[in-house]
Amino acid sequence: MLRRHWAGAPPEGVHLVAQSRRAGEGCLEWDPLDPDPPVRADVVLAFAGVVPAPGADLSLNVALGRGAVETARRIGARRVLLASSSAVYGPGRAVAETAPCRPVNAYGAAKLEMEEAVAGAEVETVCLRIGNVAWADSLLGGMAPGREVLLDRFTDGGGPMRSYIGPRELARVLESLARAEAPLPPLLNVAAPEPVAMEALLEAAGAAWRWQEAPASAVQWVTLDCARLAAVHRFTGGEGSAMALIAEGEGVKDAP
Numbered sequence: 001m002l003r004r005h006w007a008g009a010p011p012e013g014v015h016l017v018a019q020s021r022r023a024g025e026g027c028l029e030w031d032p033l034d035p036d037p038p039v040r041a042d043v044v045l046a047f048a049g050v051v052p053a054p055g056a057d058l059s060l061n062v063a064l065g066r067g068a069v070e071t072a073r074r075i076g077a078r079r080v081l082l083a084s085s086s087a088v089y090g091p092g093r094a095v096a097e098t099a100p101c102r103p104v105n106a107y108g109a110a111k112l113e114m115e116e117a118v119a120g121a122e123v124e125t126v127c128l129r130i131g132n133v134a135w136a137d138s139l140l141g142g143m144a145p146g147r148e149v150l151l152d153r154f155t156d157g158g159g160p161m162r163s164y165i166g167p168r169e170l171a172r173v174l175e176s177l178a179r180a181e182a183p184l185p186p187l188l189n190v191a192a193p194e195p196v197a198m199e200a201l202l203e204a205a206g207a208a209w210r211w212q213e214a215p216a217s218a219v220q221w222v223t224l225d226c227a228r229l230a231a232v233h234r235f236t237g238g239e240g241s242a243m244a245l246i247a248e249g250e251g252v253k254d255a256p
Contacts, residue, residue, distance in 0.1 A: 001136060001167035002047075002174070004252040009168075011175045017041065019048075032064060037071045043178040044072045047083045051107065058110040065114035072123040079184070080118075081177055084127040086163065086189070086224055088112040093161075096225040097129070097187040104219070119186065126177065126184045131163035131191030131224050133170060134245040135253035139198055140205060149207050151199055152214035159199045159211075163191035163224040166248025169239050176233035185228055192240025193230060195223040200242035 003018050010016065017039055020027035030038055032048050046068030050060045065082055072080045087108030088101045103109045115127045135141055143149065151159050165173070173190060202209045214220070238244050 001133075001249075001252040001254075002171050005168050005171045008251070009171075014175075014178075032071065033067045035070065035074070037075055040075050041072075041077050042079075044068055044075075044077050044080045045174060045178070046080055049083060050110075052105070058106050059113075061110045062114045062117050065118050069118050069121045069123055069125055072125075073121075077123060079178070080121075080123055080125045081174060082114075082118065082125055082127050084115055084129050085111045086129050086131045086191070086222060088115065088129060089222070091219045091222055093221045093223050094225045095189075095223065097185065097189055097228060115187070124183060125186065127187050128177075128190045129187060129224070130170075131165060131189070131222075134164055134166045134201075135249040136167065137164075140201060140246075140249070141254070143205065143207055147208070149202055149209035150212045151202065151209055152218045152220075153211040154214045154218070154220045158220070159197055160219070161195050161197055161221050161223055163189075163195050163222070163226070164201075164240055164245050165191045166239065166245050167252050168248050173229065173233045180232055184232065188228055188232075189224040189226045190229060191224045191226055192245075193226050193235055194240040196240050196242055196245065201245060204242035204246045 006016055018027045019030050019032065021031050023029045028039060046065070048064050050056050050058050068080055068082055085108060087105065088103050088111050089095045089099060090102040090104045090108065092099065101112050103112055118125050153159055169192065177184060
């Protein structure tokens, strides 16, 4: 989705090089764990990762994080923007980067281990604790024609609250972080400033959905304090609204 956005709205004065382990689609064919990168760059955007799936080796996230930093060192890059996740925190409201991390699943634990593995790297490394990305998440990304979505309803009558960011706004955030001249914090929450209710997203998307009673294991609140990010990237307001997030997928989201 980032590549699709940048194809139509390339950042001025920047040459972007996309990478894939597979040939085609206009990408540089290269394994990010290969110690001999075939390209030079000023900033490395390290978004390769292993997500939860049956049989997935989540420990590879640590190797990929280390590999990104080593790549940056070898090519003389000045900064690495490394994709971590808000899953490192566990449940919480307006969680800041200084809060203790208590991941509740193996994915969050693997991302936290990755952060610890690259701490103090020779190259400036910023671990981006990204919230839900609209259309890359399990809610919107999992919608399909004829499929009804079941949403947890908690004892207060509401559903899950999450910190989201749209793919186009995420691209603009990355541009701001890449261009920043002053050193950045090593840990940075990445989401729109205001959280959103998941039921509002489903309504805005025109999805077929209904409530189900939330199981005891369900988490209602995972929202981020993005004050650090707002000091580097200028939000204009409303980026986290349900309608704005739905519109962010236009032209960049995957086909259902």
